[in-house]
Amino acid sequence: GAVVSQHPSWVICKSGTSVKIECRSLDFQATTMFWYRQFPKQSLMLMATSNEGSKATYEQGVEKDKFLINHASLTLSTLTVTSAHPEDSSFYICSAGPGTGGGEKLFFGSGTQLSVL
Amino acid sequence: QQQVKQSPQSLIVQKGGISIINCAYENTAFDYFPWYQQFPGKGPALLIAIRPDVSEKKEGRFTISFNKSAKQFSLHIMDSQPGDSATYFCAASMGGYQKVTFGTGTKLQVIP
Numbered sequence: 001g002a003v004v005s006q007h008p009s010w011v012i013c014k015s016g017t018s019v020k021i022e023c024r025s026l027d028f029q030a031t032t033m034f035w036y037r038q039f040p041k042q043s044l045m046l047m048a049t050s051n052e053g054s055k056a057t058y059e060q061g062v063e064k065d066k067f068l069i070n071h072a073s074l075t076l077s078t079l080t081v082t083s084a085h086p087e088d089s090s091f092y093i094c095s096a097g098p099g100t101g102g103g104e105k106l107f108f109g110s111g112t113q114l115s116v117l
Numbered sequence: 118q119q120q121v122k123q124s125p126q127s128l129i130v131q132k133g134g135i136s137i138i139n140c141a142y143e144n145t146a147f148d149y150f151p152w153y154q155q156f157p158g159k160g161p162a163l164l165i166a167i168r169p170d171v172s173e174k175k176e177g178r179f180t181i182s183f184n185k186s187a188k189q190f191s192l193h194i195m196d197s198q199p200g201d202s203a204t205y206f207c208a209a210s211m212g213g214y215q216k217v218t219f220g221t222g223t224k225l226q227v228i229p
Contacts, residue, residue: 004160006160034215034216041224042210042222042224043206043219043221043222044206044219045219046217046218049216051217057172059222067161091158093160093161095160095215095217096215097215098182105215106151106163106215106217107163108153108160108161108162109160110159110160111158111159111160116144
């Protein structure tokens with residue numbers, strides 16, 4: 001089946017530094033990818049929709065200057081957490097699906113655990 | 118605003134028993150209702166899904182029951198096994214769009 005690869009799986013950084021997370025669709029092209037954030041024992045909250053070749057669409061309350069999204073190709077979207085602070089520590093997950101089908105063709109990456117010291 | 122409500126928050130079931138997780142939604146425009154299984158430190162994986170034109174869907178030990186008039190749907194896990202211990206999320210999406218709204222999650226523990 002289709003696979004979405006996410007890297008790194010975990011990252012530890014100092015406060016004030018920036019961290020980049022990659023999300024790749026391995027065997028299909030994805031014009032749209034989604035970035036979620038998940039706090040411990042909580043649900044996944046959609047942060048933004050990444051659109052290939054255009055600006056990302058951010059959900060209400062998500063700082064676009066803090067969470068930079070670049071969807072430069074049909075197989076790669078990146079999320080950069082800029083000037084990270086301890087409150088940005090969380091589990092970040094991307095998802096993507098082939099074509100414009102419904103949710104049944106949506107696949108999730110394995111997630112990135114970010115810890116900001 | 119929580120568009121998909123899920124209960125219970127946690128569930129303990131004995132091996133061989135039936136696990137039941139319930140969800141309710143508000144937006145009648147939702148037309149696709151998946152269930153995801155998530156293990157610690159991993160992304161969610163699609164378990165089973167249903168569309169509102171069907172009242173029930175079964176795949177192996179997993180069954181979704183759907184009540185369109187009540188705007189509710191549930192997941193039944195028959196013959197629950199310790200390997201089923203995970204967090205389960207119901208979800209909903211609309212119009213063929215891949216943007217998924219998740220429920221709050223249910224942590225299932227199946228004890229031997």
